[in-house]
Amino acid sequence: MxxxxxxxxxxxxxxxxxxxxxxxxxxxxxxxxxxxxxxxxxxxxxxxxxxxxxxxxxxxxxxxxxxxxxxxxxxxxxxxxxxxxxxxxxxxxxxxxxxxxxxxxxxxxxxxxxxxxxxxxxxxxxxxxxxxxxxxxxSSMVMYRKDLADAAGVTIGDNDSWDNVKAAAAAMHDPDNGVYGACLRGKPGWGDNAAFITTVANSFGAAWFDADMKPQLDSPEWNAAINFYVDLLSNYGPPGSEGNSFNEILALYNEDKCGLWIDATIAASFLENPNVAYAQSPNAGNPVGANWxxxxxxxxxxxxxxxxxxxxxxxxxxxxxxxxxxxxxxxxxxxxxxxxxxxxxxxxxxxxxxxKFAAAEMAAINSAAPEPTDLKPYVGVQFVAIPEFPQIGVVFGQEMAAALTGAKSVEDALADSQKAADGIMREAGYYE
CATH class of the missing domain: 3.40.190.10 (Periplasmic binding protein-like II)
Structure with missing residues (x-):
């Protein structure tokens, strides 16, 4: 100093x-x-x-x-x-x-x-x-290139639908010029891809566990959420997304290679392009837990x-x-x-x-819902506040990365995640 x-x-x-x-x-x-x-x-x-x-x-x-x-x-x-x-x-x-x-x-x-x-x-x-x-x-929010969105004739609103976000990503996607419509976490880890994916799943009405703390990863809601995530990132994300988490995507964004990014609000402190705009996290009909x-x-x-x-x-x-x-x-x-x-x-x-991101950041933090709700019987938004969750989240993150690369189908990745989570919860004594 x-x-x-x-x-x-x-x-x-x-x-x-x-x-x-x-x-x-x-x-x-x-x-x-x-x-x-x-x-x-x-x-x-x-x-x-x-x-x-x-x-x-x-x-x-x-x-x-x-x-x-x-x-x-x-x-x-x-x-x-x-x-x-x-x-x-x-x-x-x-x-x-x-x-x-x-x-x-x-x-x-x-x-x-x-x-x-x-x-x-x-x-x-x-x-x-x-x-x-x-x-x-x-918390988490949408950070998008307003200049690219305007040029493409698309808008992104607060708590927008996932379908509209996907349409915006498609409109901004221009890989021939090094611009990818959506940059999202794909790197395996309970605090990496699993964090973002959980907020997507929450917004689709999915939950990690039911009221008896039995895993619910084989539910139709999880299936819909993961198929949407894989489709969005496979079609409009940068190559090698299975290796990208916060730091990697921040670097891509500051190289002007991303149309939109949904991630930690703290990223706004480090975005260098002056044309960034912000919106509250999207949802598929259930906004509770859409932002972490x-x-x-x-x-x-x-x-x-x-x-x-x-x-x-x-x-x-x-x-x-x-x-x-x-x-x-x-x-x-x-x-x-x-x-x-x-x-x-x-x-x-x-x-x-x-x-200029301060108001959007505070709105996201204030709207986060970590306490138990009708949707989820546990504390936590993008994680579950139990000792066993990191172990479950690591396995889940690896399975989701396999689904993203096409090494496994979404259905098989979720089935294997469900089996692993069930075994961990049984061994921990949550149920027999």
Missing amino acids: SGKSALLGATALVCMAASGAIADGHGKELTIAIVNNGHMINMQKVAEAYTEATGTKLNWVALEEGVLREQVTSDTATGGGQYDVINIGMQEAPIWGAAGWIEPLNFSDAYDVEDILPAMRAGLSHEGTLYAAPFYGE LWAWAFAVPAGSPNADAAQDFIEWATSKEYVQAVGNHPEFGWGSVPTGQRASTYDLPEFQAAA
Whole structure:
């Protein structure tokens, strides 16, 4: 950091230290496991001021999403002690908190925990105790090239029908000129292709489980949803879609190769084309669960010898002061601050001026429905808040990738997913 941003960052850190929000970390060293996306990568530069002010050395381990989940889960579950601070999300935080795998978080009054958006606080808590603090939060929405849509004579509205979205993708699809109508997740993983596919299935009236927690992947609703997804992406998606998740599609979008993209609202912070427009997620008649709810958050593994220093770092990294530091940073600015986290961010004039996506993002977050509904008897939108879901979701994601490539029929992929899910749930004792 240098110049104005360094002064602002240092001033904020001094104030936080004076209030007791940051302890003297001289001699401390923290190993932090993070997902390798834009906001997390930016944080490594912003955090140079934190080390300068506190003396705490920060060792970063940036991993691809699926690898991060695997390594962090293994290390935390076994008490391996490899990390002092870990990136986790809403699927893990309540479950791991209840199991005693991660420490409860207790911040200073200056932190203003009530400023954290209610949906994020609730999703990262267990029985009213916060176990992870959101670095950023997100829902999902449509991000489309309005210039291409206008040229093709098509429109995309809020909560539009999937048929209209497919028609828009077809109209914008121009592979001879390197433009693909729809860029969607196809890479296997419960937080990769399974996340997006679940929102599609929800909108078709499908659910992972019935009221007895028996898998429902062989239902007509799942069949209709997956056939639609495979048809849309096979005909109007880029080649190799089975290898694409968030980072890969973001790169394609910024190379002007995508007509529309339905994915995490946080992507809007990193879109470079000025002709992007936004719409709420489409549905096939059932809007409940058509857009997901998620937060990438920080937690402290139980038994960490550096727990106090780890909580100090988390308090800083998820604070109002951190938002100011990013907004005033010469390399980043107000369009790049972490969003979906604090209500106060959306009140900042600088942010409002820079983030034309803010209203659409907040509307998506506010409309997400993680609590049980008539459609689904479980907590979660694009995931199910039970310990067994990651295992089921990984198998499902692999089967859906096979269906996308044509290695399996949709019917066979769903049948095999159903069989695997049923075996996992029986073994876990949900039913006999």
